[in-house]
Structures are given as C-alpha cells and as structure tokens.
Amino acid sequence: MYAKALNDKGEIIIVKIQNIRKLYYLEQVLYGVAKTITEYISLGEDYLYHGQNHFIGVHTKDQLVVNTKERSVIVSKLSPEIFPEYILIRINKFDKIAVTPLEEWMDYLKRGTIRPDTMTPGLGEAREKLRYYSMTPEDRYAYDEHLNAVMIQNGVLDSAKLEGYLEGLAESRAENKEKGKAKGLAEGEAEANLENAKKMKAMGIDLEMIRQITGITL
Known part of the structure; x- marks a missing residue:
C-alpha cells in the first residue's frame, strides 16, 4: 500500500507499507517515486532531461523546474542498482529533425514515422510492426x-x-x-x-583327442 503525506517543511513523503512477504519491494518503491515525479513535474524548455536530484536539459542546459516539495523524493541512500540516474524524455517538446538514435526514437514515438535508411536498433522491428498493423483486417x-x-x-x-x-x-x-x-x-x-579340455587332460585323455573334441590345443 502507498501513502503520501505533506510534512511541515512542505515536502511530500512517500510511504510504502509492506505487511506480507514478497519480492521486488525496492522496485515497487521506485515505481511510486517515478509516478509521483510525473504528477508534480513542471514545464521546461528542453525535451530531454538527465539527472539525479536535479534535471538539466541535454541540449539547452536549462534546469527543469521540479516542484520544491518533490525534490527530496529522489533520494540516493537506497541501492544504486535499483535507483540509477534518471532520464526524462518529453516527447511533446521534440520538434527537431531526428539525427541521433535517441531523436529517431522520439520522432517515431511522437509522429509514428521511421526513416527508410534508419540503422537505429529496434526501429527496423518497429517498422515491421507498423506495416503489420497498417494492414486491412x-x-x-x-x-x-x-x-x-x-x-x-x-x-x-x-x-x-x-x-x-x-x-x-x-x-x-x-x-x-x-x-x-x-x-x-x-x-x-x-x-x-577350455574348462572341459582341462578336465579331460586331468583324466589322462590323449591331447590329440582333446583337440579334436574341443578345438583347443593344450
């Protein structure tokens, strides 16, 4: 269960309550943080932001304004394998000609178009899916x-x-x-x-006769 509370500093505190034994607790906490960020984030000038406790435009270098109540939500005290750096992609702000692989993906997500000569990983498969779903029933x-x-x-x-x-x-x-x-x-x-030949020899039978009977020469 998730609960959000506002403290006397104006900070939003997310509480994740787990009262039964189950896996992926930290991943669920991460989901709650990411969901809260999308609810409180403000507008910026760029379309691609990267950061940890703050987000800087990769192209315009402006700082994305996140509600001050929300900045403390992105904490670095938890496992770095579960809580890595964040990259926020704002598709609706992208209005450039796609050049890099990331921009090609953004162009596809926004407009549904893929360059015919694209070498970007995954877009070739996406084109085949587009062809399939563009067919008549x-x-x-x-x-x-x-x-x-x-x-x-x-x-x-x-x-x-x-x-x-x-x-x-x-x-x-x-x-x-x-x-x-x-x-x-x-x-x-x-x-x-062989055993029979040995027994016959012990009984004093002639060796030539033993050979003729058993095929064995002693």
Missing part, C-alpha cells in the same frame, strides 16, 4: 494464416527429422545389443570348452 488475417502454415510445415519437418533420428538410434542400439549377445555367447562357449 483481411490482409492481416491472410498474413497470420500464412505464418501459421509455415510454422505447421516447419513443425512437421522437425517432427519427421526427430522420428527418423529416434528410429535410427533404436536400430543402432538393437544392433549393438545383438552383437553384444553374440559376443557374449562366443566368449562363454570358449570358456566352457
């Missing part, structure tokens, strides 16, 4: 059906490849198993013949 449906058919086809091919792989693996294992059985039987037979 009929064209969009046909496009979705085409993608669905391609995915089904790819799924069938992948399934066939997997089945073929599993069948080959099963056949290979069965073949190796049979070879193992045959090898085991041959080794067992050889050991039995």
